[in-house]
Each structure stands twice: as structure tokens, then as C-alpha cells.
Amino acid sequence: AKDGPVAxxxxxxxxxxxxxxxxxxxxxxxxxxxWKFPYLTGANGGAGxxxxxxxxxxxxxxxxxxxxxxxxxxAKADAVTTLVRLAPARQPWWLIGAFGVVAxxxxxxxxxxxxxxxFAYIFKAIAGDILTTDPAQAxxxxxxxxxxxxxxxxxxxxxLALIGGILLMGVAKGIEAVTKRxxxxxxxxxxxxxxxxxxxxxxxxxxxxxxxxDFSRITPAVVLTAMGLAFFKLSIGMGTMMTYGSYFRADxxxxxxxxxxxxxDLFVSMLAGIAIFPAVFAFGFKPEAGPSxxxxxxxxxxxNMPFGQLFxxxxxxxxxxxxxxxxxxxxxxxxxxxxxxxxxxxKKAVLVNLLLLAAIGSTCALSNSLAADMQxxxxxxxxxxxxxxxxxxxxxxGIGLTVFVAWVWGRPRFEEALSxxxxxxxxxxxxxxxxITRWVTxxxxxxxxxxxxxxx
Ligand code: PHE
Numbered sequence: 001a002k003d004g005p006v007a008x009x010x011x012x013x014x015x016x017x018x019x020x021x022x023x024x025x026x027x028x029x030x031x032x033x034x035w036k037f038p039y040l041t042g043a044n045g046g047a048g049x050x051x052x053x054x055x056x057x058x059x060x061x062x063x064x065x066x067x068x069x070x071x072x073x074x075a076k077a078d079a080v081t082t083l084v085r086l087a088p089a090r091q092p093w094w095l096i097g098a099f100g101v102v103a104x105x106x107x108x109x110x111x112x113x114x115x116x117x118x119f120a121y122i123f124k125a126i127a128g129d130i131l132t133t134d135p136a137q138a139x140x141x142x143x144x145x146x147x148x149x150x151x152x153x154x155x156x157x158x159x160l161a162l163i164g165g166i167l168l169m170g171v172a173k174g175i176e177a178v179t180k181r182x183x184x185x186x187x188x189x190x191x192x193x194x195x196x197x198x199x200x201x202x203x204x205x206x207x208x209x210x211x212x213x214d215f216s217r218i219t220p221a222v223v224l225t226a227m228g229l230a231f232f233k234l235s236i237g238m239g240t241m242m243t244y245g246s247y248f249r250a251d252x253x254x255x256x257x258x259x260x261x262x263x264x265d266l267f268v269s270m271l272a273g274i275a276i277f278p279a280v281f282a283f284g285f286k287p288e289a290g291p292s293x294x295x296x297x298x299x300x301x302x303x304n305m306p307f308g309q310l311f312x313x314x315x316x317x318x319x320x321x322x323x324x325x326x327x328x329x330x331x332x333x334x335x336x337x338x339x340x341x342x343x344x345x346x347k348k349a350v351l352v353n354l355l356l357l358a359a360i361g362s363t364c365a366l367s368n369s370l371a372a373d374m375q376x377x378x379x380x381x382x383x384x385x386x387x388x389x390x391x392x393x394x395x396x397x398g399i400g401l402t403v404f405v406a407w408v409w410g411r412p413r414f415e416e417a418l419s420x421x422x423x424x425x426x427x428x429x430x431x432x433x434x435x436i437t438r439w440v441t442x443x444x445x446x447x448x449x450x451x452x453x454x455x456x
Contacts, residue, residue, distance in 0.1 A: 224452020
């Protein structure tokens with residue numbers, strides 16, 4: 001009866017192709033593009049890192065994304081139930097979904113804190129507080145925010161409440177409606193800021209940095225970082241794409257959607273890089289500024305240009321929009337598991353998740369103040385959650401998903417699910433995709449992980 005047509009008809013989901021694209025792209029495009037991508041590219045040598053990232057995207061991220069969406073759409077259920085339904089009896093593949101829930105909590109714990117800084121910076125930019133050309137002053141201003149336990153917690157909880165509020169409205173009326181309105185605005189803002197940055201004097205040094213490869217910086221650890229970034233940026237390996245896939249309509253073309261999301265996500269990252277690096281070089285900053293690049297370098301850079309304050313406000317609005325779409329999709333993973341698997345109301349699921357997150361997230365919010373000494377392997381909660389999710393949990397999830405799809409499920413079901421019972425338009429492409437999903441992706445992830453973690 002659980003699979004019956006009544007239950008399925010009543011299930012919330014995306015209502016249009018544009019909604020599917022806006023929500024899925026909204027999930028992919030986030031602080032991963034605007035915060036992580038620039039600082040990781042900057043710290044790891046620019047274009048060489050970019051190239052490794054691109055290879056990881058094609059050979060690893062794309063097959064995982066297609067597999068995930070396909071499974072979710074087939075089962076039309078949350079990440080745990082999907083794998084319970086599709087796996088042979090008594091095989092614990094649902095653990096991938098359960099790990100996904102854990103990963104979602106870890107990611108959101110630190111992500112909501114970075115988002116908190118972004119939201120706070122919109123107001124600081126409006127007030128003019130952070131508009132300084134002096135890098136020392138800019139660092140002081142950032143430090144005063146992150147070391148203030150009350151402000152850090154308050155902003156984080158406000159951000160979580162906002163996301164919870166949108167999720168309460170549901171999938172079509174909440175997630176889809178919000179991302180449909182925000183994504184076009186995000187692209188518009190990005191193009192305005194990119195154009196401003198490219199017309200600064202000295203912008204070419206930044207472009208050279210972004211496009212001229214230096215391979216001497218590429219170590220196994222850097223390759224793992226690039227692959228982890230691909231998982232993180234494309235929201236894969238932890239159930240988000242499975243959950244969103246379950247809201248896809250039957251006639252949606254899965255590989256085409258995945259490809260579109262991947263290219264648009266790349267486009268946004270490149271634009272973010274183009275917006276940030278030329279400006280960084282034009283004003284004589286270092287590209288390796290690390291996670292704080294966004295909050296120290298950018299304000300100082302914008303303060304140097306005409307209409308700087310306006311662009312600074314727009315920049316943080318853009319980052320806040322990007323963070324919102326991503327956070328919706330992260331929180332939807334545990335929310336859907338709790339409401340569908342455990343049979344809770346959506347309201348109860350959202351509230352319980354918010355409480356859990358406020359608790360777990362506070363370890364990250366306080367990682368520069370009260371909880372600074374709370375460390376494991378020399379990392380504070382913030383860095384630990386970031387590292388473990390991108391470099392361990394998501395890649396392991398990726399191995400599990402591709403092995404499940406290509407080895408347990410097998411070719412006939414793969415074909416059937418991709419075409420959704422229809423005709424396969426291009427058999428040669430399908431052959432290539434299946435081969436990569438079966439052999440290349442899981443083995444490559446495994447090799448990169450073992451090498452990057454120094455196990456092998
Ligand atoms: N892809 C998002 C970003 O780039 C982050 C994210 C990770 C979203 C995992 C969903 C799941 O910011």
C-alpha cells in the first residue's frame with residue numbers, strides 16, 4: 001500500500017521543468033562556488049587545480065549525479081526509503097541514505113555559519129562598517145564578528161530559521177517557488193559584478209592566474225581536495241540529488257538536466273573567480289587568503305572602487321541567495337527522511353531538525369570563540385566537519401551509489417530508469433555512461449581517496 005497510486009499522487013514535487021532546473025541548480029550553486037571554489041583555487045595554484053577539478057567533475061561527479069537523480073525519481077521517496085525499496089531484500093544499501101543524513105548535519109553545521117557571516121555582511125555593508133581599504137582593518141572587522149559568540153549564534157540561528165520557514169511551505173510552494181525567483185536574480189547580479197571586476201585596471205593578472213596552469217602544486221592531497229570540491233559543489237554523494245530526483249516529474253530528461261546543472265554550476269564558479277581574482281590582483285592582494293578571502297579581501301577590494309559600497313552590498317546579497325538555495329536542499333534530506341520514513345508531519349520534522357542543527361551547529365558557530373579548543377586531529381569542529389564531509393563521507397557515498405546502480409541494479413534497470421520506460425535516444429552515449437559508472441567512477445574515487453588520505 002505504501003507504493004500505491006494514492007500515496008504517490010499526494011506526494012509533493014516540482015511542478016515544471018524550469019522549477020526542476022531552478023531548484024537543482026539552486027542546490028548546486030552556493031557557497032561552494034562563491035566561497036570555497038575561489039579560495040581553494042587560489043591556494044592550490046589556480047588553473048592546474050581547475051583542470052583537476054574539471055576532470056573530477058566529468059568522470060566522477062556527473063555519473064554520481066545521474067545515478068542519484070535516477071534512483072530518487074524511480075522510487076519517489078526520501079533517501080533512505082529509496083534505497084530500501086530499490087535494493088534486494090536484506091541488503092543494507094539504505095546505509096548510504098543514512099550516511100547522507102549524517103553528512104547533511106555536518107555540512108549544514110558549518111555551512112550555516114558561513115551563511116551567517118554572509119547575511120551579517122549584507123547589513124555591515126549597508127551600514128558601511130566594512131568599507132575600508134586597509135586590509136588590517138578589514139581583518140579586524142571580520143575577527144570581531146567570528147569571535148563574538150552571541151552574534152555568531154544569533155546569525156546562525158536566524159539563517160536556520162529562515163531555511164526551516166521556507167521548507168515548511170513544502171516542495172512546490174517552498175523550495176521551487178523560492179528558487180525560481182532567486183536564481184535569475186543571482187545570475188543577473190553575478191554578471192554585473194563580473195563585468196565590473198573585469199574592467200578594473202590590472203584585471204589581466206587575475207585572469208592569467210585563473211587560466212594559466214601551474215602543475216607543480218598538484219599533490220595527491222590536492223587531487224583529493226579537488227574531487228571533494230566537485231562532490232560538495234554539485235551536492236552529490238549524500239542524498240540531496242536523490243531527494244530532489246524524487247521530486248522530478250517522469251518526463252524530465254535526467255542526463256540532460258545533470259549536464260545543464262553541471263555546466264551552469266561551472267559557469268557560476270568561473271564568473272565568481274573572474275569577479276574575485278582580477279579584483280584581488282588589481283589591488284595587490286594575495287590570492288591564497290584562504291576561507292576569509294570573501295570576508296576580508298573582497299570588502300577591501302570593493303572599497304577601492306567607485307560605487308564600491310553598492311557593489312559590496314550586491315555581492316553579499318548574491319552570496320546569500322546562493323547559500324539559501326543550497327541550504328534548502330541540504331536540510332531537505334533529513335526533513336524528508338523523518339517525515340516520510342518515520343511518518344512525522346513535515347512541521348515536526350522541520351522543527352526537530354532545526355533544534356538538532358542549532359545544537360550541532362553551535363560547535364561551529366563558536367569554533368572561533370568559546371569552542372576554539374574543542375579539537376579533534378588538530379581541527380576544530382568547523383574544519384573537521386568540512387573535511388570529513390567533502391573528503392570522506394561524500395566520496396564514500398559516491399562509491400556506494402555507483403556500485404549499487406551499475407553492479408547491483410545492473411544494465412537493464414539502468415536503461416529503464418534513465419529512459420523512464422521509453423526509448424533510449426543515443427545508445428552509444430548510454431554505453432559510455434554505463435561503462436564509466438561501472439568501472440571508472442568508483443575505482444577513481446577509491447584511488448584518489450586512498451592516495452589523498454595517505455593510506456596508499
Ligand atoms: N552545492 C552546494 C554549494 O556549492 C553545497 C551543498 C552540498 C548542497 C551538499 C547540497 C548538498 O554550496
